Amino acid sequence: AQSVTQPDIHITVSEGASLELRCNYSYGATPYLFWYVQSPGQGLQLLLKYFSGDTLVQGIKGFEAEFKRSQSSFNLRKPSVHWSDAAEYFCAVGGTNAGKSTFGDGTTLTVKP
């Protein structure tokens, strides 16, 4: 069965500082991996995705993520965080024929001024 672990429930960073959100997955085959962002009361916005190829993927809003098969990880990074990045971030793994995605518990990002 596929699963996703986001070890950090809550992260606080200062504005302008770098950010890394951790994600570990369990999946039997080549995973399809996603990062979503959710602002309070809002829907899910896709930040980036990995299907195959280059293991470093670029997304919107200056985010990137690196797929490391040996570590079963897909960590999200941003070199300089903006106050507007404060939100909940979800890592997800998919790839079944029916396209079901399994989400992690999420990481809440707080940005200090």
Added chain:
Amino acid sequence: EPEVTQTPSHQVTQMGQEVILRCVPISNHLYFYWYRQILGQKVEFLVSFYNNEISEKSEIFDDQFSVERPDGSNFTLKIRSTKLEDSAMYFCASSGWPAGSQETQYFGPGTRLLVL
């Protein structure tokens, strides 16, 4: 850019009542999904739907839930007799690729359901 839409954005209902949540997937998509997110928790898969039948469903998707594509554009989730624990945000999603291919699911904005 095409998007998934959902109505209503908010719904309040009494326990035991039936609710229908509506979704309009992206027009050329083939796969449709419902997820839910209980307040403060993670997003959970409910059901996927392809070719007018359920492809996969989770243990959450019990007999009180049903899905339907009543016409060429809508995709609905019906909860027959709502319970307090059905209070959640319900997300519809759609994807366009055939099975086994690269898939991106596009999520709607959600319907927040509150059962009193």
